[in-house]
Amino acid sequence: MTTAAAPGASRPAGPDAEVDGGRIAAHLARFAALSEPGPGCTRLAFSPLERRAHAVFARHMAGLGLAVGTDHAGNTLAELPGDGDASAAVGTGSHLDTVPSGGGYDGIVGVAAAMEVAEVIVRAGIRHRRPWRFVAFAAEEGARFGQACNGSRMAAGLTSAADLPGFTDRDGVTMADAMAAVGLRPDLADRSRWRPEEWHAFVELHIEQGEVLRSRGLDVGVVDVISGSTRLRVRATGRATHSGGTPMHLRRDAMVVAAECVVRGDAVARDPARQGARVTVGRLTVEPGSITTIPGEVEFFVDVRDVDPERQRATARLLAREFAELAAARDVELVTEVIADTPPVVLPGWVADHTRAAADGLGLPHHVLPSGASHDIQQIGHIIPAGLLFVPSEAGLSHSPDEFTPTEQIVPGVRVLLRTLLRLDGADR
Ligand SMILES: [Zn+2]
Known part of the structure; x- marks a missing residue:
């Protein structure tokens, strides 16, 4: 559903008019510089570069006078105390890690937005009755350890300290060891759990990572539901033999099976009965990896996403059977x-209503849409009321060096975010 403000509707100037695109662009440039060499931006989960990005966020917030700390899960939180008697906070934030050769916008725009909202509130001396918390979540991308949203999952109590040695990256480093190597205390990660009674609502701003807003020429999207994700690891084991000496009828070629599985997964997701399902094979390893040897072993990973939990699990089970x-x-x-x-996760309508009202107040047409990608808000949403606000992605690109959103299209979203938080600050629901 798309709504447009009435022509000529009054648009009273608020503190959101102070939102400064130049400052937001400077934050994004500072984060983009913290990357491993190579195309795009590489700042992996629980890497020293991710920690340096968190330090940039922490320094900005401390400079504005906020109380800042990093929890044992690696999440950095900055708090501005409220002027009133309400103790349940409003919050916003996103993540600072990237996939390998990713972009400078996925997650980072939401953190830059939090930095700008805090700056506007502090500089303008805007009174608010609730505490406002600004969060840079740790290790959101699942590219390194297979599981996404690690910092927010620990904050929500969905991943515990005991789980951390069970995740490994492709070099065999466990998540627990990676965390310890950057100075965190994975053994104490359970102390990072948020207490729901300390929170009123949390709203994340994120790039859309799709083309709905771009194609409709809109600056703002309000998300109603976030896709779930079931991830499969598949190992096919055949027999590695000479590519010239082994006739076709004697082959046990693991790669041919893997190829059939990839195509089958694609076909299952394209079945009109499964509209909304998304099946992707994004990583595949072939052993022994020789041009003249029939592949004896292939490992690949399948990502099944859906907005319907039953269909998501049913698709994963069907694929396992058919493979x-x-x-x-x-x-x-x-x-x-x-x-x-x-x-x-279905996000609560009352939080989304505040975002829609904030957009209406600014005369910004908006669109209500689902999110195909997972987000920190999806985990946090298990324990506190949560909302998600999208700004457009150029060409719908994300997890790519070409990921881009012009600052002029970030500023309207940050203005809506600020107004949403002010509305939530003043409201009981
Ligand atoms: Zn993200």
Whole structure:
């Protein structure tokens, strides 16, 4: 549904008029400089570069006079005390890590927005009755350890300290060891859990990572539901033999089975009965990886996303069954295991209503849409009321060096965010 403000509607200037695109662009440039060499931006979960980005956020907030701290999960929180007697906070923020060769906007725009909102509130001396908390979540991207939203999952109590040695990156480093290596205390991660009674609502601003807003020429999207994700690790084991010496009828080629599985997954997701499902194979390893040897072992990862939890799990189960049949037909062994499973989250309408009213007040037409990507807000939303606000993505690109949103299209979203937080500050619901 798209709504447009009436032509000529009055648009009273508020503190949001102070939102400064130049400052936001400067924050984004500072974060973009913190990258490993190579295309785009590489600042992996629980890496020293991610910690340096958190330090940039912390210094900005401390400079504005906020109380800042990093919890044992690696999340950095900055708090501005409220003037009133309400103790349940409003909050905003996002993440600062990226995928390998990612962009400078996914997550980072939401943190830059939090930095700008805090600056406007402090500089203008705006009174607010609730505490305002600004958060840079740790390790949101699942690219390194397979599980996404690690900092927010720990804050929500969905991942505990005992789970952390169970996640490993491709070099065999566990999440617990990676955290310890950057000075965190993974053994104390359970102390990072948020107390729901200390929160009124949390709203994250994020780039859309799709083309809905761009195609409609809109600056703002309000999310109603976030897709869940079931991730599978599949290992196909055949027999590695000479590519010239082994006739076709004697082959047990793990790569051919993997290829059939990839195509099958794509076809299942395109079935009109599963409209809304998304199936992706984004990583595949072939052993022994020689041009003249039939692949004896292939490992690949399947990401199943949906806004319907039943259909999400049913699709994952169907794929596991069909992959097994495809492998059996070629005498290849195949094992499928679920390595992560996150259900979709329906966001509370009353929080979204405040965002929509904030956009209306600014005369900004907006659109209500689902999010195909997972976000920190999805985890936080399990324990406190949460909202998600989108700004456009140029060409819908994300997790790419070409990810881009012009500052002129970030500023309206930050203005809506600020107005949303002010509305939530003054309201009981
Ligand atoms: Zn993100």
